[in-house]
Amino acid sequence: MLGNPLSQTAFHVSSRGEYGMRLMVDLARHWGEGSVSLHTIAEGEDLPEAYLEQLVAALRKAGLVNGKRGAGGGYTLARAPGQITAGDVVRALEGPIEPQICTAEGEAVVNCIHEPDCGTRLVWLKLQTTIAKALDGMTLAELALGPGARRDQKRTGTQRLQAEGQGTRN
Amino acid sequence: MLGNPLSQTAFHVSSRGEYGMRLMVDLARHWGEGSVSLHTIAEGEDLPEAYLEQLVAALRKAGLVNGKRGAGGGYTLARAPGQITAGDVVRALEGPIEPQICTAEGEAVVNCIHEPDCGTRLVWLKLQTTIAKALDGMTLAELALGPGARRDQKRTGTQRLQAEGQGTRN
DNA sequence: TGGATTTCCGAGCATCCTGGTAGGAATTTT
DNA sequence: AAAATTCCTACCAGGATGCTCGGAAATCCA
Numbered sequence A, B: 001m002l003g004n005p006l007s008q009t010a011f012h013v014s015s016r017g018e019y020g021m022r023l024m025v026d027l028a029r030h031w032g033e034g035s036v037s038l039h040t041i042a043e044g045e046d047l048p049e050a051y052l053e054q055l056v057a058a059l060r061k062a063g064l065v066n067g068k069r070g071a072g073g074g075y076t077l078a079r080a081p082g083q084i085t086a087g088d089v090v091r092a093l094e095g096p097i098e099p100q101i102c103t104a105e106g107e108a109v110v111n112c113i114h115e116p117d118c119g120t121r122l123v124w125l126k127l128q129t130t131i132a133k134a135l136d137g138m139t140l141a142e143l144a145l146g147p148g149a150r151r152d153q154k155r156t157g158t159q160r161l162q163a164e165g166q167g168t169r170n
Numbered sequence C: 001t002g003g004a005t006t007t008c009c010g011a012g013c014a015t016c017c018t019g020g021t022a023g024g025a026a027t028t029t030t
Numbered sequence D: 001a002a003a004a005t006t007c008c009t010a011c012c013a014g015g016a017t018g019c020t021c022g023g024a025a026a027t028c029c030a
Helices: A015-029 A038-045 A049-061 A086-094 A120-136 A140-144 A155-164 B015-029 B038-045 B049-061 B086-094 B120-136 B140-144 B155-164
Strands: A065-068 A074-077 B065-068 B074-077
Touching: A015 A038, A015 A049, A015 A074, A015 A086, A015 A140, A015 B120, A038 A049, A038 A074, A049 A065, A049 A086, A086 A120, A086 A140, A120 B015, A120 B120, A120 B140, A140 B120, B015 B038, B015 B049, B015 B074, B015 B086, B015 B140, B038 B049, B038 B074, B049 B065, B049 B086, B086 B120, B086 B140
Parallel strands: none
Antiparallel strands: A065 A074, B065 B074
16 A cells, blocks of 8 residues: 555644554554564554654554564554554554644643734634644544444454543543 | 745645735735735735745636736735635645545545455544634734734724624635 | 836746655564 | 564655745836
């Protein structure tokens, strides 16, 4: 699969976010089954393995996955699928959610330099809040079940994933 | 003002969106007072005038502003400030809101090629809906009033903008 | 009529970001 | 020892970003 440039669209998520999310959902589906190698994931999702290495490095540094070297090694989620949100994944791969610098997450409010009563800041601020809330409200456990909570999915798998999602949900 | 590269942040709005939004809010604040020249706006907002020309061209093609040539000419909003949303502005300048190609606005749902029950699509779809709703829910009339609906703003201006916002709001 | 002003239009350009590839070192299992 | 796999760093081509520049066309005023 080659990347999708898809020029000139607003709020486009780069391949880092897209590939990384698929990787994490894949890991969630194999939760409890031991390590999964990048090679397996790359083949299953039809993604460039060497590129995934870069992405998974970011995910590991963010504390979202654990790697295990050597034959039979691979990656596992660092927490249960119900404890990792889409927001966690996106932030690890694409940085903090901030439409504009004046709306940076977790920073003290710094007023715009040029216009103290900047009206446009409202837009970016609301946007940042909205996006963060949406992403932080979805866990890998939900995503791993697929859109329609497909009927032909293994019952055990479904039950396991849902059970893991019971923890500290909002 | 030089551009703000601000590398590695998710959902970052480019200078097109940022400058264009400020331009439109500026026009909203001068609604009913005749044309405003780009020169005036560029000076007031401290933005490169030649660059604004490109942006305003996109806004005109999208039917959001009208231009008037010649001495004393300039731009005016094509509709009342209450009838133009932040979503209109962003779409005109940065394209349709679509985190991923499989979530394109206004297109028939096309399933992902590689994974029919693609779980990750849920994320991007929810994101697209959420962002669009947030942006389409804010009008230039509201933005033109500024964050705190500042007390020292001219009463007449405030009243005029609010009155213009009464039309077909949701 | 002749400027002055201002929108309109297209080309060009340096820099940064995107989406990878390549090569090798370290670690673990067999 | 050999295979598998993570881990790490460097590199690179192409596209997007964020502008600048030069000029043509319209409009107003003296």
